[in-house]
Amino acid sequence: MNKTFVNTCITVALVVSGVAQVKAQSSYTLPKPVQIELNRLEESYNILDQFSEKAWPGWNNYLEFPFLMTFQNGLRVLVGHPSPPAGFVIYPKQKVHGLTVFIDTMNLNNFTVEQPLLCGGGVLPYGTDKNKKPVLSVDVSLTHPTGDAAIEAEQISAEDHILMFMHELMHCYQRKIMKNEYGNLNLNPDLNHALYSDIEGLALLFAGEQDSREKALPFLKDFCIARSFKYDGMSKMEKLQARGDEFREGEAVYTEYIILENLKKDFKSQLTTEMDPGYTQFRDADKYLKIKTDRLREDHGKTLEISMKNYHYGCFEALMLQHYFPGWQQEIESGGSLDLVLRKDVRITASDSLESLKRFRDLYQIDSLRSKHEKIISGRNATYAMFNSLKGMTYVIDFKPIRQFISGLADPKLTRYSLGLLVMFPDGIGSLKFDGVSLETKPVPTEANQLYYIKMVDTNPTKADKPYTIEYQLKEPDDVYRNVVITTPLFTLRAPKVQLRERENRIKIVILSRV
Numbered sequence: 001m002n003k004t005f006v007n008t009c010i011t012v013a014l015v016v017s018g019v020a021q022v023k024a025q026s027s028y029t030l031p032k033p034v035q036i037e038l039n040r041l042e043e044s045y046n047i048l049d050q051f052s053e054k055a056w057p058g059w060n061n062y063l064e065f066p067f068l069m070t071f072q073n074g075l076r077v078l079v080g081h082p083s084p085p086a087g088f089v090i091y092p093k094q095k096v097h098g099l100t101v102f103i104d105t106m107n108l109n110n111f112t113v114e115q116p117l118l119c120g121g122g123v124l125p126y127g128t129d130k131n132k133k134p135v136l137s138v139d140v141s142l143t144h145p146t147g148d149a150a151i152e153a154e155q156i157s158a159e160d161h162i163l164m165f166m167h168e169l170m171h172c173y174q175r176k177i178m179k180n181e182y183g184n185l186n187l188n189p190d191l192n193h194a195l196y197s198d199i200e201g202l203a204l205l206f207a208g209e210q211d212s213r214e215k216a217l218p219f220l221k222d223f224c225i226a227r228s229f230k231y232d233g234m235s236k237m238e239k240l241q242a243r244g245d246e247f248r249e250g251e252a253v254y255t256e257y258i259i260l261e262n263l264k265k266d267f268k269s270q271l272t273t274e275m276d277p278g279y280t281q282f283r284d285a286d287k288y289l290k291i292k293t294d295r296l297r298e299d300h301g302k303t304l305e306i307s308m309k310n311y312h313y314g315c316f317e318a319l320m321l322q323h324y325f326p327g328w329q330q331e332i333e334s335g336g337s338l339d340l341v342l343r344k345d346v347r348i349t350a351s352d353s354l355e356s357l358k359r360f361r362d363l364y365q366i367d368s369l370r371s372k373h374e375k376i377i378s379g380r381n382a383t384y385a386m387f388n389s390l391k392g393m394t395y396v397i398d399f400k401p402i403r404q405f406i407s408g409l410a411d412p413k414l415t416r417y418s419l420g421l422l423v424m425f426p427d428g429i430g431s432l433k434f435d436g437v438s439l440e441t442k443p444v445p446t447e448a449n450q451l452y453y454i455k456m457v458d459t460n461p462t463k464a465d466k467p468y469t470i471e472y473q474l475k476e477p478d479d480v481y482r483n484v485v486i487t488t489p490l491f492t493l494r495a496p497k498v499q500l501r502e503r504e505n506r507i508k509i510v511i512l513s514r515v
Contacts, residue, residue: 028105030091033115034071036276037142038096040158041067041079043271043279044165045097051262055255056173057329063097065172066137067165068126070403072144072435072514074107081135085127111435111515115278116156117142119164123171136175138168141403146434158271158279159288163256170255174248179335186420187238187306194303194373196230199364201300201309204316208293213324217346218355220320222364224343225356243337245307250314250338257292257315258322260285301369303376304418317342380417383426387445393461395488397439398510400452407448409434423448435514441491456490467507470500480512 030038045063052059066081078088080099088102095101121140129135145156189197200223207219231239260282269281282288296312299305317338321328325345332341360366399406407416407423409432417424428443439454447455461467473483479500486493486509497513 028091028103029093030075030077030103031073031113033113033117034069034075034077035094036115036158036278037069037117037119037161038077038079038094038101039271039275040161040279041165042096043269044162044169046270047162047259047263047267048166048169050268051259054262055170055258056177056251059170059173061173061176062166062169063099065123065169066126066135067096068137068139070139070141071113072142073111073113074105074109075113076104078102078104081127081137082129083127083135109513109515113142114144116145117161118145118156119161121164121168123168136172138165138172140164140168143403144435146409158276159282163260163288166259167252167256170252171248174251177329177333178244178247179333187242188419189304189306189377191370191374191377192232193230194377195366195370196226197306197309198301198303198369198373199226199360199366200230200313201296202364204313204320205293205296205300207320208316216320216324218352218359220324220342220346221348221352222356222359223317224339224346224348225353226360227339227343243339246310246314246317247332247338248314249310250312250316251318253292253311253315254318254322257289257319260289301372303373304380314338321345376417380419380424383417383424384419386426387424387447390445390457390459392457392459392505393467394506395456395458395467395490396506396508397454397493398452398508399454401510401512402514403452404434404437404511404514405451406432406454407451410448421450429454436494436496437511437514438494439491442489444490458489461489 048059048062052062063080067079068081069077069079071077076088077091078084079096079101081088081102084102087104087106089104091101091103119140119142121138123136124139125134126137126139127135187193203219203223203226207216207223210216210219231242234242263282264285267282271279271281273279273281292312292315295308296316299308299312302309318328321338321342325342328336328341328345332338410416410425410429414425414430415427417426425446425448427445428441429446429448430441432439432441441456444456447453449455458467468486468488470481470487471485472481475481480497481500482497484493484495484498486495486498488507493509495511495513496515497511499510499512501508501510
Protein backbone atom coordinates (compact mmCIF):
# COMPACT_ATOMS: atom_id res chain seq x y z
CA MET A 1 0.00 0.00 0.00
CA ASN A 2 1.22 3.50 -0.81
CA LYS A 3 2.88 5.05 2.29
CA THR A 4 1.56 8.55 1.49
CA PHE A 5 -1.96 7.14 1.24
CA VAL A 6 -1.60 5.42 4.63
CA ASN A 7 -0.34 8.61 6.28
CA THR A 8 -3.19 10.59 4.71
CA CYS A 9 -5.72 8.06 6.04
CA ILE A 10 -4.24 8.31 9.54
CA THR A 11 -4.33 12.11 9.41
CA VAL A 12 -7.94 12.15 8.23
CA ALA A 13 -8.90 9.68 10.95
CA LEU A 14 -7.30 11.83 13.62
CA VAL A 15 -9.01 14.97 12.29
CA VAL A 16 -12.40 13.21 12.16
CA SER A 17 -11.85 11.88 15.69
CA GLY A 18 -10.91 15.35 16.90
CA VAL A 19 -13.97 16.91 15.27
CA ALA A 20 -16.18 14.28 16.89
CA GLN A 21 -14.65 15.00 20.29
CA VAL A 22 -15.14 18.75 19.87
CA LYS A 23 -18.78 18.21 18.89
CA ALA A 24 -19.28 15.96 21.89
CA GLN A 25 -17.86 18.63 24.19
CA SER A 26 -19.90 21.37 22.55
CA SER A 27 -23.13 19.51 23.27
CA TYR A 28 -22.14 18.87 26.88
CA THR A 29 -24.17 20.58 29.61
CA LEU A 30 -22.42 21.42 32.84
CA PRO A 31 -23.87 19.65 35.88
CA LYS A 32 -25.75 21.96 38.24
CA PRO A 33 -23.11 21.68 41.03
CA VAL A 34 -20.51 22.94 38.53
CA GLN A 35 -22.74 25.79 37.38
CA ILE A 36 -23.13 26.77 41.03
CA GLU A 37 -19.35 27.15 41.35
CA LEU A 38 -19.25 29.35 38.25
CA ASN A 39 -22.04 31.46 39.73
CA ARG A 40 -19.94 31.84 42.87
CA LEU A 41 -17.03 33.02 40.77
CA GLU A 42 -19.37 35.51 39.10
CA GLU A 43 -20.40 36.78 42.54
CA SER A 44 -16.73 37.08 43.52
CA TYR A 45 -16.14 39.42 40.61
CA ASN A 46 -19.30 41.34 41.51
CA ILE A 47 -18.03 41.84 45.06
CA LEU A 48 -14.60 42.92 43.84
CA ASP A 49 -16.24 45.44 41.51
CA GLN A 50 -17.67 47.05 44.63
CA PHE A 51 -14.92 46.66 47.22
CA SER A 52 -11.52 45.71 45.76
CA GLU A 53 -10.17 49.26 46.22
CA LYS A 54 -11.09 49.05 49.90
CA ALA A 55 -8.85 46.01 50.29
CA TRP A 56 -5.91 47.56 48.46
CA PRO A 57 -5.75 50.92 46.66
CA GLY A 58 -5.35 50.33 42.92
CA TRP A 59 -6.51 46.71 42.85
CA ASN A 60 -8.49 46.55 39.63
CA ASN A 61 -6.87 43.83 37.49
CA TYR A 62 -8.70 40.79 38.88
CA LEU A 63 -10.35 39.99 35.53
CA GLU A 64 -6.95 39.53 33.87
CA PHE A 65 -6.20 36.18 35.51
CA PRO A 66 -7.80 32.96 34.22
CA PHE A 67 -9.57 30.56 36.58
CA LEU A 68 -9.16 26.78 36.23
CA MET A 69 -11.57 24.52 38.13
CA THR A 70 -10.97 20.76 38.32
CA PHE A 71 -13.68 18.37 39.49
CA GLN A 72 -13.45 14.76 40.61
CA ASN A 73 -15.36 13.49 37.59
CA GLY A 74 -12.45 14.60 35.38
CA LEU A 75 -14.16 17.77 34.17
CA ARG A 76 -12.01 20.87 33.83
CA VAL A 77 -13.51 24.34 33.42
CA LEU A 78 -11.32 27.27 32.38
CA VAL A 79 -12.56 30.86 32.59
CA GLY A 80 -11.05 33.85 30.84
CA HIS A 81 -7.92 32.30 29.32
CA PRO A 82 -6.51 34.19 26.29
CA SER A 83 -5.30 31.01 24.56
CA PRO A 84 -6.63 27.79 26.19
CA PRO A 85 -4.36 24.73 26.10
CA ALA A 86 -5.25 21.74 23.93
CA GLY A 87 -8.33 19.84 25.04
CA PHE A 88 -10.45 22.87 25.87
CA VAL A 89 -13.38 24.08 23.76
CA ILE A 90 -15.67 27.07 24.20
CA TYR A 91 -18.74 26.47 26.34
CA PRO A 92 -21.25 28.72 24.58
CA LYS A 93 -24.05 28.34 27.13
CA GLN A 94 -22.49 30.51 29.82
CA LYS A 95 -20.10 33.39 30.47
CA VAL A 96 -18.69 34.56 33.79
CA HIS A 97 -18.64 38.34 34.20
CA GLY A 98 -18.24 38.66 30.45
CA LEU A 99 -15.35 36.16 30.37
CA THR A 100 -15.43 33.19 28.00
CA VAL A 101 -15.84 29.75 29.56
CA PHE A 102 -13.94 26.75 28.18
CA ILE A 103 -14.40 23.11 29.13
CA ASP A 104 -12.35 19.93 28.80
CA THR A 105 -14.40 16.72 29.00
CA MET A 106 -11.80 14.42 27.47
CA ASN A 107 -11.14 12.57 30.73
CA LEU A 108 -14.61 12.29 32.25
CA ASN A 109 -15.27 9.37 34.60
CA ASN A 110 -18.43 8.12 36.28
CA PHE A 111 -17.95 10.09 39.50
CA THR A 112 -21.07 12.07 40.46
CA VAL A 113 -20.29 15.67 41.42
CA GLU A 114 -22.59 16.95 44.13
CA GLN A 115 -22.71 19.94 46.42
CA PRO A 116 -21.33 20.69 48.94
CA LEU A 117 -17.74 20.67 47.75
CA LEU A 118 -14.42 21.43 49.40
CA CYS A 119 -12.37 24.06 47.60
CA GLY A 120 -8.60 24.49 47.66
CA GLY A 121 -6.02 25.82 45.27
CA GLY A 122 -3.30 28.27 44.44
CA VAL A 123 -1.75 30.44 41.75
CA LEU A 124 0.59 29.20 39.04
CA PRO A 125 1.35 29.68 35.35
CA TYR A 126 -1.03 27.73 33.13
CA GLY A 127 -0.62 27.71 29.38
CA THR A 128 0.69 30.63 27.35
CA ASP A 129 -0.81 33.64 25.65
CA LYS A 130 -0.64 34.34 21.92
CA ASN A 131 2.87 35.70 22.40
CA LYS A 132 3.95 32.43 24.06
CA LYS A 133 4.29 34.07 27.47
CA PRO A 134 3.18 32.05 30.53
CA VAL A 135 -0.29 33.01 31.81
CA LEU A 136 -0.58 33.40 35.58
CA SER A 137 -3.78 31.61 36.59
CA VAL A 138 -5.81 30.55 39.60
CA ASP A 139 -5.97 26.75 39.86
CA VAL A 140 -8.60 25.28 42.21
CA SER A 141 -9.72 21.72 42.93
CA LEU A 142 -13.27 21.05 44.08
CA THR A 143 -13.66 17.78 45.94
CA HIS A 144 -16.24 15.98 48.04
CA PRO A 145 -15.90 16.30 51.82
CA THR A 146 -14.22 13.42 53.63
CA GLY A 147 -12.93 12.92 57.14
CA ASP A 148 -13.83 15.24 59.99
CA ALA A 149 -17.10 16.92 59.02
CA ALA A 150 -16.75 19.50 61.80
CA ILE A 151 -13.47 20.77 60.34
CA GLU A 152 -14.73 20.72 56.79
CA ALA A 153 -17.95 22.53 57.65
CA GLU A 154 -15.88 25.72 57.68
CA GLN A 155 -14.69 25.16 54.11
CA ILE A 156 -17.75 24.12 52.13
CA SER A 157 -20.24 27.00 52.22
CA ALA A 158 -20.86 29.28 49.24
CA GLU A 159 -19.36 32.15 51.22
CA ASP A 160 -16.20 30.12 51.92
CA HIS A 161 -15.70 29.51 48.21
CA ILE A 162 -16.30 33.14 47.26
CA LEU A 163 -13.81 34.32 49.88
CA MET A 164 -11.29 31.74 48.68
CA PHE A 165 -11.69 32.86 45.05
CA MET A 166 -10.99 36.48 46.04
CA HIS A 167 -8.07 35.36 48.22
CA GLU A 168 -6.40 33.69 45.24
CA LEU A 169 -7.07 36.64 42.95
CA MET A 170 -5.31 38.88 45.48
CA HIS A 171 -2.31 36.55 45.23
CA CYS A 172 -2.23 37.38 41.52
CA TYR A 173 -2.26 41.11 42.25
CA GLN A 174 0.54 40.70 44.79
CA ARG A 175 2.93 40.08 41.91
CA LYS A 176 2.49 43.79 41.20
CA ILE A 177 2.81 45.19 44.71
CA MET A 178 5.59 42.99 46.13
CA LYS A 179 9.05 44.28 45.33
CA ASN A 180 10.83 41.10 46.38
CA GLU A 181 9.83 37.51 45.57
CA TYR A 182 11.11 34.58 47.61
CA GLY A 183 10.17 30.92 47.62
CA ASN A 184 7.85 29.46 50.25
CA LEU A 185 9.78 28.90 53.46
CA ASN A 186 9.70 25.37 54.85
CA LEU A 187 11.16 26.14 58.26
CA ASN A 188 11.11 23.63 61.13
CA PRO A 189 10.79 25.47 64.44
CA ASP A 190 13.23 25.05 67.29
CA LEU A 191 12.33 25.90 70.88
CA ASN A 192 13.22 29.57 70.54
CA HIS A 193 11.09 29.97 67.41
CA ALA A 194 8.08 28.15 68.88
CA LEU A 195 8.23 30.05 72.18
CA TYR A 196 8.34 33.56 70.76
CA SER A 197 5.90 32.72 67.98
CA ASP A 198 3.39 31.86 70.71
CA ILE A 199 3.97 35.23 72.41
CA GLU A 200 3.61 37.02 69.05
CA GLY A 201 0.17 35.53 68.52
CA LEU A 202 -0.98 36.36 72.05
CA ALA A 203 0.26 39.94 71.63
CA LEU A 204 -1.72 40.34 68.39
CA LEU A 205 -4.82 38.99 70.11
CA PHE A 206 -4.43 41.41 73.02
CA ALA A 207 -3.80 44.34 70.66
CA GLY A 208 -6.88 43.46 68.62
CA GLU A 209 -9.06 43.50 71.73
CA GLN A 210 -8.21 47.14 72.55
CA ASP A 211 -10.37 50.09 71.54
CA SER A 212 -7.65 52.71 71.07
CA ARG A 213 -4.17 53.13 69.71
CA GLU A 214 -2.87 54.09 73.16
CA LYS A 215 -4.13 50.84 74.69
CA ALA A 216 -2.98 48.67 71.76
CA LEU A 217 0.57 50.09 71.56
CA PRO A 218 2.12 48.09 74.44
CA PHE A 219 0.96 44.82 72.90
CA LEU A 220 2.13 45.83 69.44
CA LYS A 221 5.54 46.54 70.97
CA ASP A 222 5.41 43.11 72.66
CA PHE A 223 4.80 41.59 69.23
CA CYS A 224 7.74 43.40 67.65
CA ILE A 225 10.14 42.47 70.46
CA ALA A 226 9.02 38.83 70.40
CA ARG A 227 9.59 38.89 66.63
CA SER A 228 13.18 40.01 67.19
CA PHE A 229 13.78 37.09 69.55
CA LYS A 230 12.06 34.64 67.18
CA TYR A 231 14.20 35.69 64.23
CA ASP A 232 17.42 35.58 66.27
CA GLY A 233 19.76 33.06 64.66
CA MET A 234 17.90 32.93 61.33
CA SER A 235 19.85 33.75 58.19
CA LYS A 236 19.11 36.82 56.11
CA MET A 237 17.50 34.69 53.40
CA GLU A 238 15.35 32.83 55.93
CA LYS A 239 14.06 36.14 57.28
CA LEU A 240 13.30 37.43 53.80
CA GLN A 241 11.42 34.24 52.95
CA ALA A 242 9.51 34.28 56.23
CA ARG A 243 8.46 37.90 55.75
CA GLY A 244 7.48 37.22 52.15
CA ASP A 245 5.31 34.25 53.14
CA GLU A 246 3.68 36.21 55.95
CA PHE A 247 2.77 39.06 53.64
CA ARG A 248 1.54 36.85 50.80
CA GLU A 249 -0.84 34.79 52.90
CA GLY A 250 -1.59 37.29 55.64
CA GLU A 251 -2.47 40.13 53.31
CA ALA A 252 -4.73 37.84 51.26
CA VAL A 253 -6.63 36.97 54.48
CA TYR A 254 -6.64 40.68 55.36
CA THR A 255 -8.30 41.23 51.97
CA GLU A 256 -11.06 38.81 52.98
CA TYR A 257 -11.42 40.59 56.32
CA ILE A 258 -11.73 44.09 54.84
CA ILE A 259 -14.21 42.92 52.22
CA LEU A 260 -16.30 41.19 54.88
CA GLU A 261 -16.41 44.42 56.91
CA ASN A 262 -17.62 46.31 53.83
CA LEU A 263 -20.17 43.65 52.90
CA LYS A 264 -21.94 44.46 56.17
CA LYS A 265 -22.46 48.08 55.10
CA ASP A 266 -23.76 48.30 51.54
CA PHE A 267 -23.66 45.12 49.47
CA LYS A 268 -25.55 44.53 46.23
CA SER A 269 -25.61 40.81 45.52
CA GLN A 270 -26.17 39.33 42.06
CA LEU A 271 -26.39 35.70 43.22
CA THR A 272 -29.77 34.64 44.58
CA THR A 273 -30.58 31.76 46.91
CA GLU A 274 -32.69 30.31 44.10
CA MET A 275 -29.56 30.06 41.95
CA ASP A 276 -27.46 28.78 44.86
CA PRO A 277 -29.43 27.32 47.80
CA GLY A 278 -26.27 27.27 49.93
CA TYR A 279 -25.70 31.03 49.64
CA THR A 280 -26.93 33.52 52.25
CA GLN A 281 -25.51 36.67 50.60
CA PHE A 282 -23.12 37.17 53.54
CA ARG A 283 -25.96 38.05 55.89
CA ASP A 284 -23.82 36.56 58.66
CA ALA A 285 -20.57 38.31 57.76
CA ASP A 286 -19.75 38.63 61.47
CA LYS A 287 -19.50 34.83 61.66
CA TYR A 288 -16.75 34.82 59.03
CA LEU A 289 -14.96 37.72 60.71
CA LYS A 290 -15.04 35.84 64.01
CA ILE A 291 -13.50 32.78 62.32
CA LYS A 292 -10.41 34.87 61.50
CA THR A 293 -9.91 35.78 65.18
CA ASP A 294 -10.77 32.26 66.34
CA ARG A 295 -8.07 30.77 64.12
CA LEU A 296 -5.46 33.14 65.53
CA ARG A 297 -6.58 32.16 69.02
CA GLU A 298 -6.45 28.43 68.19
CA ASP A 299 -3.12 28.35 66.35
CA HIS A 300 -0.78 30.73 68.18
CA GLY A 301 0.15 28.06 70.73
CA LYS A 302 0.76 25.25 68.25
CA THR A 303 4.44 24.41 68.65
CA LEU A 304 5.15 22.94 65.24
CA GLU A 305 2.85 25.15 63.18
CA ILE A 306 4.39 27.78 60.93
CA SER A 307 2.53 27.83 57.65
CA MET A 308 -0.96 28.62 58.94
CA LYS A 309 0.38 31.20 61.37
CA ASN A 310 1.52 33.23 58.36
CA TYR A 311 -2.16 33.61 57.39
CA HIS A 312 -3.31 34.76 60.84
CA TYR A 313 -0.33 36.83 61.95
CA GLY A 314 0.02 38.65 58.65
CA CYS A 315 -3.71 39.43 58.59
CA PHE A 316 -3.70 40.94 62.07
CA GLU A 317 -0.48 42.88 61.53
CA ALA A 318 -2.13 44.43 58.48
CA LEU A 319 -5.31 45.17 60.44
CA MET A 320 -3.36 46.90 63.21
CA LEU A 321 -1.49 48.96 60.63
CA GLN A 322 -4.75 49.90 58.94
CA HIS A 323 -6.43 50.86 62.21
CA TYR A 324 -3.58 52.88 63.70
CA PHE A 325 -1.10 53.73 60.94
CA PRO A 326 -3.02 54.29 57.68
CA GLY A 327 -0.94 54.69 54.54
CA TRP A 328 1.14 51.60 55.30
CA GLN A 329 0.40 50.13 51.86
CA GLN A 330 2.73 52.65 50.20
CA GLU A 331 5.59 51.43 52.40
CA ILE A 332 4.91 47.83 51.38
CA GLU A 333 4.91 48.83 47.72
CA SER A 334 8.28 50.50 48.33
CA GLY A 335 9.76 47.23 49.58
CA GLY A 336 8.75 47.11 53.25
CA SER A 337 7.47 44.13 55.23
CA LEU A 338 4.54 44.03 57.65
CA ASP A 339 6.55 43.50 60.82
CA LEU A 340 9.25 46.06 60.01
CA VAL A 341 6.72 48.73 59.02
CA LEU A 342 4.88 48.06 62.27
CA ARG A 343 8.10 48.23 64.31
CA LYS A 344 9.01 51.56 62.74
CA ASP A 345 5.59 53.00 63.54
CA VAL A 346 5.36 51.87 67.19
CA ARG A 347 8.80 53.41 68.01
CA ILE A 348 10.24 51.10 70.67
CA THR A 349 12.49 52.61 73.33
CA ALA A 350 14.87 50.88 75.76
CA SER A 351 12.27 51.37 78.49
CA ASP A 352 9.64 49.75 76.28
CA SER A 353 11.86 46.69 75.87
CA LEU A 354 12.21 46.27 79.64
CA GLU A 355 8.44 46.60 80.11
CA SER A 356 7.82 43.97 77.42
CA LEU A 357 10.21 41.54 79.08
CA LYS A 358 8.28 41.98 82.35
CA ARG A 359 5.00 41.28 80.54
CA PHE A 360 6.56 38.21 78.90
CA ARG A 361 7.11 36.86 82.41
CA ASP A 362 3.97 38.05 84.22
CA LEU A 363 1.26 38.30 81.55
CA TYR A 364 2.37 35.80 78.90
CA GLN A 365 3.74 33.25 81.40
CA ILE A 366 6.89 32.63 79.38
CA ASP A 367 8.28 29.96 81.71
CA SER A 368 5.14 27.85 81.37
CA LEU A 369 5.13 28.32 77.62
CA ARG A 370 8.77 27.28 77.40
CA SER A 371 8.08 24.00 79.25
CA LYS A 372 5.13 23.20 76.97
CA HIS A 373 7.00 23.81 73.74
CA GLU A 374 10.18 22.08 74.92
CA LYS A 375 8.26 18.85 75.53
CA ILE A 376 6.77 18.87 72.03
CA ILE A 377 10.04 19.79 70.29
CA SER A 378 11.82 16.95 72.11
CA GLY A 379 9.05 14.52 71.12
CA ARG A 380 9.31 15.55 67.49
CA ASN A 381 13.07 15.15 67.41
CA ALA A 382 12.94 11.71 69.05
CA THR A 383 10.19 10.59 66.67
CA TYR A 384 12.19 11.74 63.65
CA ALA A 385 15.24 9.80 64.86
CA MET A 386 13.07 6.72 65.33
CA PHE A 387 11.66 6.93 61.80
CA ASN A 388 15.15 7.31 60.35
CA SER A 389 16.23 4.10 62.09
CA LEU A 390 13.53 1.94 60.47
CA LYS A 391 14.89 -0.67 58.03
CA GLY A 392 13.10 -3.42 56.13
CA MET A 393 10.44 -3.82 53.44
CA THR A 394 9.14 -0.36 52.51
CA TYR A 395 5.58 0.24 51.28
CA VAL A 396 4.65 3.52 49.60
CA ILE A 397 1.08 4.42 48.65
CA ASP A 398 0.88 7.28 46.14
CA PHE A 399 -2.33 9.35 46.04
CA LYS A 400 -0.97 12.11 43.81
CA PRO A 401 -2.73 11.08 40.55
CA ILE A 402 -6.09 11.64 42.26
CA ARG A 403 -4.86 14.77 44.12
CA GLN A 404 -5.88 13.47 47.52
CA PHE A 405 -4.17 15.06 50.52
CA ILE A 406 -3.44 12.44 53.15
CA SER A 407 -2.75 13.83 56.61
CA GLY A 408 -6.09 15.66 56.67
CA LEU A 409 -7.92 12.34 56.38
CA ALA A 410 -6.39 10.97 59.58
CA ASP A 411 -8.18 11.13 62.91
CA PRO A 412 -7.14 14.47 64.49
CA LYS A 413 -6.83 12.72 67.86
CA LEU A 414 -3.88 10.63 66.64
CA THR A 415 -0.41 11.63 67.81
CA ARG A 416 1.43 13.39 65.00
CA TYR A 417 4.54 15.50 64.52
CA SER A 418 5.21 17.74 61.54
CA LEU A 419 8.60 18.37 60.01
CA GLY A 420 8.26 20.42 56.84
CA LEU A 421 6.02 18.44 54.49
CA LEU A 422 6.61 15.28 56.53
CA VAL A 423 3.88 14.35 59.01
CA MET A 424 4.89 11.52 61.33
CA PHE A 425 2.33 9.27 63.04
CA PRO A 426 4.40 7.23 65.54
CA ASP A 427 1.39 5.12 66.59
CA GLY A 428 -0.03 4.68 63.09
CA ILE A 429 -2.44 6.54 60.86
CA GLY A 430 -5.51 4.41 61.55
CA SER A 431 -8.25 3.96 58.94
CA LEU A 432 -8.62 6.21 55.90
CA LYS A 433 -11.73 6.12 53.71
CA PHE A 434 -12.98 8.27 50.84
CA ASP A 435 -15.03 7.53 47.73
CA GLY A 436 -14.10 4.01 46.54
CA VAL A 437 -10.79 3.88 48.42
CA SER A 438 -10.21 2.48 51.91
CA LEU A 439 -7.02 1.83 53.83
CA GLU A 440 -6.97 -0.15 57.08
CA THR A 441 -3.59 0.00 58.81
CA LYS A 442 -2.02 -1.60 61.83
CA PRO A 443 -0.63 0.63 64.62
CA VAL A 444 2.88 0.94 63.17
CA PRO A 445 4.91 4.12 62.53
CA THR A 446 3.54 5.79 59.40
CA GLU A 447 4.68 8.80 57.38
CA ALA A 448 2.45 11.09 55.34
CA ASN A 449 4.90 12.96 53.12
CA GLN A 450 4.81 15.59 50.37
CA LEU A 451 1.02 15.86 50.85
CA TYR A 452 0.18 12.79 48.75
CA TYR A 453 2.29 9.83 49.95
CA ILE A 454 2.04 7.28 52.75
CA LYS A 455 5.12 5.30 53.77
CA MET A 456 5.35 2.32 56.14
CA VAL A 457 8.25 -0.02 56.84
CA ASP A 458 7.88 -3.69 57.77
CA THR A 459 10.91 -4.06 60.04
CA ASN A 460 10.56 -7.83 60.30
CA PRO A 461 9.58 -9.09 56.84
CA THR A 462 9.17 -12.80 56.17
CA LYS A 463 11.61 -13.59 53.39
CA ALA A 464 9.90 -16.81 52.32
CA ASP A 465 6.62 -15.11 51.39
CA LYS A 466 5.62 -12.49 48.84
CA PRO A 467 5.35 -9.11 50.58
CA TYR A 468 1.68 -8.77 49.59
CA THR A 469 -1.34 -10.60 48.19
CA ILE A 470 -3.64 -9.09 45.60
CA GLU A 471 -7.18 -9.84 44.49
CA TYR A 472 -8.47 -8.04 41.43
CA GLN A 473 -11.24 -7.98 38.88
CA LEU A 474 -9.10 -7.11 35.84
CA LYS A 475 -5.40 -6.76 35.04
CA GLU A 476 -4.24 -4.32 32.36
CA PRO A 477 -0.80 -3.64 30.82
CA ASP A 478 1.94 -2.01 32.92
CA ASP A 479 0.81 -3.77 36.09
CA VAL A 480 -2.43 -1.83 36.34
CA TYR A 481 -5.24 -3.53 38.27
CA ARG A 482 -8.92 -2.71 38.65
CA ASN A 483 -11.11 -3.25 41.71
CA VAL A 484 -8.31 -4.54 43.89
CA VAL A 485 -7.77 -5.67 47.45
CA ILE A 486 -4.09 -5.60 48.44
CA THR A 487 -3.10 -7.18 51.74
CA THR A 488 0.29 -6.76 53.39
CA PRO A 489 1.53 -7.44 56.94
CA LEU A 490 0.92 -3.75 57.73
CA PHE A 491 -2.28 -2.77 55.92
CA THR A 492 -5.19 -3.72 53.68
CA LEU A 493 -5.96 -1.45 50.74
CA ARG A 494 -9.11 -1.43 48.61
CA ALA A 495 -9.17 0.75 45.50
CA PRO A 496 -10.87 0.98 42.11
CA LYS A 497 -7.65 1.20 40.09
CA VAL A 498 -3.97 0.97 41.02
CA GLN A 499 -0.57 0.45 39.48
CA LEU A 500 2.12 -1.62 41.21
CA ARG A 501 5.80 -0.77 40.97
CA GLU A 502 8.23 -3.13 42.63
CA ARG A 503 11.91 -3.20 43.32
CA GLU A 504 14.05 -4.86 45.95
CA ASN A 505 12.76 -4.10 49.45
CA ARG A 506 10.24 -1.55 48.13
CA ILE A 507 6.64 -1.79 46.92
CA LYS A 508 4.92 1.30 45.52
CA ILE A 509 1.16 1.34 44.97
CA VAL A 510 -0.12 4.22 42.83
CA ILE A 511 -3.83 5.04 43.23
CA LEU A 512 -5.13 5.89 39.76
CA SER A 513 -8.85 6.37 40.45
CA ARG A 514 -11.10 7.19 43.37
CA VAL A 515 -14.20 5.56 41.83
